[in-house]
Amino acid sequence: MPVDPDFEEWLTGKPASPPPQPRTAAPISINGGVGDRYARKALGDECQTLASTPEGSRNDQLNRSAFNLASLVDGGHLDRDETIRCLEDAARQCGLTEREIGATIKSAFRGSAAKVGARAVPELDVEPAATISPTVETDSATPKFASRLLTRAALNELPDPAPLIADTLDRGTVALLYGKWGSFKSFTALDWAASVATGRAWQGRDTQQARALYVAAEGAYGLKGRLNAWETAWQTTIADGELDTLPCPVNLTSAADVRDLAALIRLNSYELVVFDTLSRCAVGADENSAKDCGFVLDNLVRLRECTPNGRGVVLAVHHTGKDGKTFRGSSVFEAGADTVYAVSADGGVVSLEREKRKDGPEADHLELRFEPIEGTGSGVLGVHRPPGPTGQADRLLTIFLENFAATGATKSELRAVAELPSASFHRAINVLVEGGYLANTGTAQRAFYVRGEAA
Numbered sequence: 001m002p003v004d005p006d007f008e009e010w011l012t013g014k015p016a017s018p019p020p021q022p023r024t025a026a027p028i029s030i031n032g033g034v035g036d037r038y039a040r041k042a043l044g045d046e047c048q049t050l051a052s053t054p055e056g057s058r059n060d061q062l063n064r065s066a067f068n069l070a071s072l073v074d075g076g077h078l079d080r081d082e083t084i085r086c087l088e089d090a091a092r093q094c095g096l097t098e099r100e101i102g103a104t105i106k107s108a109f110r111g112s113a114a115k116v117g118a119r120a121v122p123e124l125d126v127e128p129a130a131t132i133s134p135t136v137e138t139d140s141a142t143p144k145f146a147s148r149l150l151t152r153a154a155l156n157e158l159p160d161p162a163p164l165i166a167d168t169l170d171r172g173t174v175a176l177l178y179g180k181w182g183s184f185k186s187f188t189a190l191d192w193a194a195s196v197a198t199g200r201a202w203q204g205r206d207t208q209q210a211r212a213l214y215v216a217a218e219g220a221y222g223l224k225g226r227l228n229a230w231e232t233a234w235q236t237t238i239a240d241g242e243l244d245t246l247p248c249p250v251n252l253t254s255a256a257d258v259r260d261l262a263a264l265i266r267l268n269s270y271e272l273v274v275f276d277t278l279s280r281c282a283v284g285a286d287e288n289s290a291k292d293c294g295f296v297l298d299n300l301v302r303l304r305e306c307t308p309n310g311r312g313v314v315l316a317v318h319h320t321g322k323d324g325k326t327f328r329g330s331s332v333f334e335a336g337a338d339t340v341y342a343v344s345a346d347g348g349v350v351s352l353e354r355e356k357r358k359d360g361p362e363a364d365h366l367e368l369r370f371e372p373i374e375g376t377g378s379g380v381l382g383v384h385r386p387p388g389p390t391g392q393a394d395r396l397l398t399i400f401l402e403n404f405a406a407t408g409a410t411k412s413e414l415r416a417v418a419e420l421p422s423a424s425f426h427r428a429i430n431v432l433v434e435g436g437y438l439a440n441t442g443t444a445q446r447a448f449y450v451r452g453e454a455a
Contacts, residue, residue, distance in 0.1 A: 039077035043069060047090040058094045059104055062087070066108030073109075161359040164196060164272060164313050166206040170359060171271075171311040173338035174300050176278075178318040178327050183345045184370060187226065187381055188352065189274050189317050190214065194230050196272045197243035203366060203383055204405030210271035210312070212243045213264075217280035220247035225378035233373050233380040234402060235417060244268065250275070252296045253284045262306045271312035273303060278316040279328075287329030297336045349384050371398075392424050393431040397455060400438065408441070408450040 046065040053061040066087055072078045084105060091101040150158075162171045169175055169192065179185040195202035199209025216223055223245060231237055251257040252275075265273060275281045278296075285292040304314040321328040327340075334340055340356035341364075354364035369384035382398045399418055400409065415425050429449075432438040437455045442448030 039072050042072060043078060043083060043086055047086045050087070051090040051093040053094045055095060058091070058096050059100060061094075062091050062096065062101070062104045063108050065090075066105045067111055070109045070111075159311070162311070163206070164208050164210065165192060165202050167360075167364060168192070168202065168205055169272075169313050169315070169339065170357070171313065172304070173313055173358065174297070174304055174336070175313055175315045175339035175341070176318060176327070176333060176337045177315060177341045177343060178320060179343035179345075180320045180324045183343045184350045184368075184381060185317055185343045186276055187370070188341075188343055188350075188368075189276055189315060190223065190226055191230065191381055192315070193243055193272060193274050194227065194238055197238055198236050200234060200236050201402060201405070203368070203381075204401045206406060211241065211269055212272040212274070213246060213268070213270040214243065214274045215246045215248075215250055215276065215281065217249035217275065217277060220245050225376055229373040229376035229378040229380050232376055233371070233382075235419075244270075249280045249283065251284065252282050252299045253292070258299045258302065262303055265303060265306040265312075269308050271307050272315065273307070273312065274315045274317065275300075276317040278318040278333075281316075290330050290332045293330040293332040294336070297333055301336075350381060392420060393428040393435075393437075396420065396425070396428040397432055397437050400432075400449065401451065401455065404449075405451055408448055410442075411447045411449070414449060 046069055050058075050061050050065045069078060069083050069087065073080045073083055087105055088101055091104075096104075159172075163169065164171050177185055177189055192202060193212045193214050194200075195207045196210050197212045199207055201207055214223070227238060227243075250261050264270075279287065282296045285296055287293065300314050300316060304310065304312060307314075316333075318333070319328045320326060325344075327334055327342075334356065337356065338358040340354070342353050342355055344351050344353075348369060350368040350370065352364075352366040352368060354362060356362060357364075367384040368381040370379050371382045372379040383401055396414075396418055400414060403409070403417055404414065411429070414429075418425055418428075420428065429438070432452070433440060433449075435454055436452045438449045439452040440447045441450055
C-alpha cells in the first residue's frame, strides 16, 4: 500500500523518498513488414508504453499490451513471432525477468483467443486510437489535414447539390432504402439503377445517365426476370456496361473487400452503387452496436468517395425491425446517411416515403403499383392512381407520365411509344382528356398533350 509522503516524513523525520519515475525507454525496433501501418503503429505504441512502465505496474502493463496485440495477431494484422519478440524486448527494458515475461505473454495470448466477441479490431479493421500529448512532436512540420482545409473562396467553388434522379437521389450522398420483406424495396432499388443506367426518367422524374453497379448479395437469378420486365415495359434496352451486377456479397466489415470494391468502382467509374441487402454485406457486425454500424457506414462513405469526383450515390437496401415499420438496428445508420426512404406495401399499393434528405426539401411521397409484364415472369412498378381510367387508358397514362411528364408530347410522339391499335389509342386519348388526366394545349388538328390536373 502506498505511503503518503507527508506522513512518511513526519514518521521518520527524513525527507520522503521520491515516487518511482517512468523510465525513458529506448525505441523498440519493429520490422516494417510485420503488418499494415495501423497495426504497426499499435504495436509500437504498446511496446513503447510497456518499456517506459515503472516498477509496480510492469506485469499488469505487459499483460494488457500482450492481450491487446494478440487480437491483432488473431485477425491477421500482425505476425505472431515478431509481435512476441517486440513485447519481450520492451519487457526486458522495463526490468521484468525472462520467467515473468514468458508466462505473462503466454497467458495474455490465451486470454485473447478465448474472449467471446474479441473481433472488433481484426474484423472491422479498427484504426488504433492515438494518445495525444501536448508535448508530442508531429512527424512532419505540416499536419496531414492542412491540405484538406478550405478557404472561404474555395468553399464557394464547391459544386452545388445536383440530382442523379430529380427530387429523389442527390449526387455525392449515401442513401438508405428500407422496408419489410415483400414491400418491393428491391424492385424500387433496381428500378432506380436501371433508370440511371439508361438515363430514362424514373416515374416522370428526370434522370442523369451514368454507370451503375448492383451488388446482389442475396443472388442474381431473380434479377434476370425483373430486368427483362423493365426493358419490355419501358421499351428501353439496358446495354452491356451500363448496369453491372455483382452476384455476391461484399463484406463492408472487411478491409480487403472494401479495398477491392473501391478499386472496381474507380476502374469502371460507377456513379450509382447499390448494396442489396445491407445485412448480407455486413456479416460479422452487430446491427445494434453503434460502434460496428459506424464502421460500416464509414466504409459506405469511403466507397462513395471512390465514385467519379466523389459525386456518385451509394445506396444500401435494408430491412425493418420486428415491428415492420422502423429501420432495423442502430440509429447510427439513419443519423449518418444523407437520404433515407421507407417503402411499404398494402393492398397492392406500394408507398415510398422519404424520411430524411440532407440538402433540399425532405417531403416526398409516391404511391406505386406492381404491374405484371406478360412473358417475363415478373413486372414493374408504375404510378398508382385513385380509381379512374382503366384498361388501355390507364396504361396509356402510365406511358405518358413515364416519358413525357416534364415535356408534354404530340399525338404522334405518344402513339409511337404506346404501340396501341389506332382505334384503341384514340379511345384511350379521349378517356384521358375527358377525365382531366391529359390536357390538349394545341389544336384539334395539331394536338399537344400535357399532364392534366387529375393525373
